[in-house]
Amino acid sequence: MKSGNSRFKRGALLARLLVTALIFSLIIWLLPMKEVWEAMTRVGWWRWSLVLLAFGLGHVILAYKWYRLVVTAGTPFRFGVALRAHMAGLFANVWLPSIVGGDIIRAAWISKNQGIAVPAVTGLLDRALDTLALVILVACGTFLSGNAAGTTAEPVLRAAGLLLLAGIPLGLLVLHFLRPHHLPAALRTPGTKLLEVTRMLYNTPAPAIYSLLLALAVQLAFVALNYFLGVAVGIEASFAVWLMAWPLAKITALLPVSLGGLGVREAALAVFLAPFAVTGTLAVAEALVWQSILFGFGLLAGAGLLFSSETPFRRGKP
Secondary structure, X not given: OHHHHHHHHHHHHHHHHHHHHHHHHHHHHHOOHHHHHHHHHOOHHHHHHHHHHHHHHHHHHHHHHHHHHHHHOOOOOOHHXXXXXXXXXXXXXXXXXXXXXXXXXXHHHOHHHHOOHHHHHHHHHHHHHHHHHHHHHHHHHHHHHXXXXXXXXXXXXXXXXXXXXXXXXXXXXXXXXXXXXXXOHHHHHHHHHHHHHHHXXXXXXXXXXXXXXXXXXXXXXXXXXXHHHHHHHOOOOXXXXXXXXXXXXXXXXXOOOOHHHOOXXXXXXHHHHHHHOOOHHHHXXXXXXXXXXXXXXXXXXXXXXXXXXXXXXXXXXX
16 A cells, blocks of 8 residues: 555656646747746846845744644644744755645654644644735735726626625635535545535634735735735736735746746736736746745755754753
8 A cells, every 4th residue: 555655656747847848848948948038037136135035024923823723723832943843944945846845844843742733734724824915915806906807808807806805705604614524525534624624714713814915015024025026027917906816826836836836926927917918928937036936945944954953863851
């Protein structure tokens, strides 16, 4: 059985590698890469550094959000440990094949003294709240971007935005009453984990709502950073358009079809910005600049951990 699982994992990893290579090959083939590079260089080092700093501050807040969830779940420890664990997760995302692989590293970082169960489950809750925040932003952006799409698409986008906003509480209500035995056999294992997370949302609503507000604030700030980079590369789309397109591209990148969402995020952003007269060249250029921010800060986080006085293997009581 273990051998079969190992072969399946290797096969899945190979498939993701092939999909990533295929997407980037299509991007290189279809787009004038010289123009993509020229658009990327318009950002300049000072803008790139400013966005990198703001991105780092955002992740300090996200680390605090996860820390508060873990503490609320009954596992007390210091915020400094949580911050290092979060940075370890960001560094892991640079080289792990899954976009959520950093969550596992983050939970394992504090597991020596705290155990793995609570950090792992609260990590799922943390990821679910981040995703819910993205869905809310997509709904708001879809509604607000109607003006930018022209008279034909405006009513469709506004209706879609309202449906998304109405569907969020309805979806949470359905999850509340759903039970594992209601799910198909193939979905029971992941479905059970999802239901555990929703139970935590309902059982401790105040911390969950507080964390959701923090997630909304940070993800909205990340949209603003991408809008700032988009203006620099030459994209003229409104902020409302970015409010729809960027979170939607990020949600799409969560699909386990490529290495850490690479290629999927870039292609998705180009697709979602295309109806608003944004060329694929500029969309991919902005997405690649943002990807360099993710990699750059992840590597800085890893370098910082090398000089940290505390590691999972050498530290005192948290």
